[in-house]
Amino acid sequence: MRILQTYFEPATNLPIWLVALLFGVPFFGGIALYAYKTRHARSWRKGIFPQTLKPTEDNYLEAYLALGAKLILLNYQESKERVQFINNYFNRYFTKANYHFGDSLLFSLQYPIRTQTITDWMKLHLQNEGTRSQIIYFLTGLALINGKVSSSELNFLKQINQDLGLDPDNLTKIIAIYASYNEHKKENEKKKASAKPKTSYAYEILGIQKGVTPHEIKKAYRKLVKIHHPDNFATGTESQQKMAAEKFVEIQNAYESLLN
Template sequence: MIKWLAAILGYSLYRFPGAIFGFLVGSFIDNITGRGGRPQTILGDFARQSVSPADFELNLLSLCSIVIKADGSVSKREMDYVQQYFVGTYGKEKANAIFRTFNEINKKHEISAQRICAYLNQRTRYEVRLQLLHFLFGIAQADGHVSDSEINKIREIAGYLRVALRDFESIMAMFVQSADNAYKILEIEKTATNDEIKKAYRKMAKKYHPDRVNTENEAIKKGAEEKFKEVQKAYEQLQKERGIN
């Protein structure tokens, strides 16, 4: 219902272009508020069901917004990180259109992370959801520090996405420094043998290899590549510390 009202309002203000814009905004509001029947969310070629690309971008931006607001303030550096990422991924014109649409929605409606994640769970593979968490941690780190409130919010989102605690801690270790980060990234204990470390590396390299994502969406591709590099770095660090050949 909202999408048609928005389309009519858009037409009255800006004629045909306004009607299209209004319809898109209204459709997204229907989706995230549960008023449009079956919501439409996209994760490109790796989705289990084909839906509109614009919906994926808006849902991704919605999750970004939730993380940015998690510590009670809106960091310009985090906002710039998201904007630069979207511009670099989708091009300036398309990215600006996504932001304009999102800003209009965000002014009037509270975005439900649980609703968005529930839909993503039905239409994405587990590896893709891991990439989304990696991207969200990248945003949180953009201002130079990942706060406890940001960690808690991403942990909450990870729960909605049905991500295992060990996988969550592995991704978090790539952004939150501690003495045993390399072990956490490889999902092993510090008491692991050299052979266990090698085995863990092979397992993690396979799990996080960019080819596992199988998508044309550049934002997710980049996240997969970054995470794969972190797994390699963790293994190389332990190789050096332990003298593993």
């Protein structure tokens, strides 16, 4: 008994401030840590994409997902096909991202983010025009899941394109790239594939009118090369590099088809 009394006796003589410090720091520290880790979730619930997020692969994916959810909500009847598109898209381009797709998408659908807060964050971290246009490329593919874009979806795409500081022709060219790709796909299914896109789509991809001279074709091509050439994404993420390379193939095919 004397031994136990001797063991606990010093603790009873500790100053009150020290006892409060020993027990209070872990308690309030835990609360502070929880608040820190959930601070972004609180912003998202208010419809705000946190501007303090770092430009990591996971956070780029969250930005894509938040905008994708907004597009899904414009036409929820096609949500199943669009969820599959998003999942396939992310599995293709964001192979190194660490996220739970189902939870993130459900959260974005329940708490739609104000698009301006997303585009502001993307403009802050994506200085390259080509990397900013990749989000339009993703959203256009999502909107074209049934082969056409509704007026509300087109207005949404135009607004995002504008908020990202991109030329209006950027959206027109991307829609043409998808049209060319879908045409290839149909031809492949019929075993009548062509190595080049149809000429009508090629003009739209390069953003030029029919009947232009070869010089004007080359000029339009060089302009796109400065923006979308894969070398411009050498310091970007793996997903940005992969998207740029595949998009550039369609631009290259369009250019070659017109020259030929």
